Amino acid sequence: MKIRKLLKSNHGGVLTTLILAGLxxxxxxxxxxxxxxHPEIKNYIISWFDQTCVYPKTYELVxxxxxxxxxxxxxxxxxxxxxxxxxxxxxxxxxSLTDTPSTKxxxxxxxxxxxxxxxxxMKTIKNSIDSGxxxxxxxxxxxxxxxxxxRQLLSDYNQIFADYEARGxxxxxxxxxxxxxxxxxxxxxxxxxxxxxxxxxxxQTLSEKARVINALVVEINDLASALNSLxxxxxxxxxxxxxxxxxxxxxxxxxxxxxxxxQDIKIFQYDGVIKLQxxxxxxxxxxxxxDHNISEQSVMYRLNTSKxxxxxxxxxxxxxxxxxxxxxxxxx
Ligand SMILES: [Zn+2]
Numbered sequence: 001m002k003i004r005k006l007l008k009s010n011h012g013g014v015l016t017t018l019i020l021a022g023l024x025x026x027x028x029x030x031x032x033x034x035x036x037x038h039p040e041i042k043n044y045i046i047s048w049f050d051q052t053c054v055y056p057k058t059y060e061l062v063x064x065x066x067x068x069x070x071x072x073x074x075x076x077x078x079x080x081x082x083x084x085x086x087x088x089x090x091x092x093x094x095x096s097l098t099d100t101p102s103t104k105x106x107x108x109x110x111x112x113x114x115x116x117x118x119x120x121x122m123k124t125i126k127n128s129i130d131s132g133x134x135x136x137x138x139x140x141x142x143x144x145x146x147x148x149x150x151r152q153l154l155s156d157y158n159q160i161f162a163d164y165e166a167r168g169x170x171x172x173x174x175x176x177x178x179x180x181x182x183x184x185x186x187x188x189x190x191x192x193x194x195x196x197x198x199x200x201x202x203x204q205t206l207s208e209k210a211r212v213i214n215a216l217v218v219e220i221n222d223l224a225s226a227l228n229s230l231x232x233x234x235x236x237x238x239x240x241x242x243x244x245x246x247x248x249x250x251x252x253x254x255x256x257x258x259x260x261x262x263q264d265i266k267i268f269q270y271d272g273v274i275k276l277q278x279x280x281x282x283x284x285x286x287x288x289x290x291d292h293n294i295s296e297q298s299v300m301y302r303l304n305t306s307k308x309x310x311x312x313x314x315x316x317x318x319x320x321x322x323x324x325x326x327x328x329x330x331x332x
Contacts, residue, residue, distance in 0.1 A: 051261075052289045052322060052323065053322070055092055055094045056092075056093040057094060057095050057096075057105075057106060058095075058102065058104065058105040059098070059105055059107070059265075060101060061076075061097070061108055062109040063109045064109070064110040065111060067116070068110050068112060068116060076097070078273055078280065081277055082280035083284060085281055085311055086281065086285070086311065089311045089315075090326060095287075105263075106263040106284075106287050107263065107265070108267070109264070109266055110266075111266050112268075113268060114245065115251055115253070115268045116268065118244055118246045119246060119269055121244070122241060122244050122246065122247075123271070125241045126241060129237045129238060132230060135230060136230050136231065139226055139227055139230060142223060143224065143227055146219055146220050149216065150216045153212060153213050154213060157206065157209045157210065160206060161206060163202075164202050164203070164206060167195065167202075174192060175192060250303065252268060253268055253269045253270060253279050253304055254266065254269075254279045254282065255268070256283045256286035263287060265283045265284065265286075265287065267279060275304055278309045281299045282299050282300060285300050285315065288319060288322075289319070289322045290315060290318055290322070293312065293314060293315055293318070297310065298315055300318075
């Protein structure tokens with residue numbers, strides 16, 4: 001019994017081995033050629049094992065730290081703009097939002113730390129600098145007007161004073177002349193008296209003008225010291241701004257990670273909606289499998305600079321290298 005069974009199973013083993021060898025032979029001979037003619041089937045099979053080129057990729061909004069002060073609806077609006085950019089360039093829906101939690105989905109979250117905290121502080125300082133600059137400009141205009149006014153008043157004063165001095169000297173000379181003559185005729189005497197009264201009145205006008213000018217000098221000095229302290233404050237604020245941890249330094253604004261099939265996008269910092277959209281396009285680009293692009297114009301450039309960041313033809317070419325099936329999709 002034992003021998004028979006052994007023999008029987010040996011026969012079966014040989015048969016199975018032969019069939020398997022035949023199948024492997026057929027597969028090795030014909031499959032490469034078949035896959036060459038039908039790359040979509042090859043890619044479909046590959047996609048069973050590798051999820052890289054399977055679209056649409058679903059993503060979930062996991063959490064937004066409230067300190068970002070970013071509402072879900074605002075985020076959705078910006079996500080829509082950012083991901084429509086990919087969908088349009090690729091020509092198919094590559095990303096779609098889902099509310100159903102799944103291990104396959106990309107998990108998007110906004111993580112608040114010193115990066116965004118510094119950004120918010122810097123924003124406050126910048127606003128204060130801007131309004132300080134406005135105050136400074138309007139104060140400077142006031143100062144310049146006061147200085148111009150002072151110059152005009154002083155010139156008027158000097159002119160009147162010169163006239164006053166000349167008339168005073170003439171009056172003195174006339175009086176001593178008529179004194180030497182032993183007295184002036186009545187009409188001359190009256191005229192000399194009128195001139196004396198007029199000069200006395202002019203003294204009052206001059207002292208009133210001098211009072212206005214002196215008050216203006218005090219105002220000008222006050223304005224100058226206000227300008228000085230404002231300028232010092234501005235310098236301090238500008239220094240504060242420039243010494244911030246973020247100015248001129250490189251740091252991660254967002255991060256895409258793929259760990260054991262688990263995909264995460266974490267956003268740490270952004271300043272304004274344009275930067276937010278750029279980061280989203282960038283990190284979701286990584287989720288497509290893309291690496292950084294060396295072109296500064298590309299949204300996949302390693303830094304989020306102020307230059308217009310777009311999805312370049314080279315980014316799509318890189319994506320096609322990664323997922324040849326896209327060539328077919330895009331040709332349609
Ligand atoms: Zn990156």
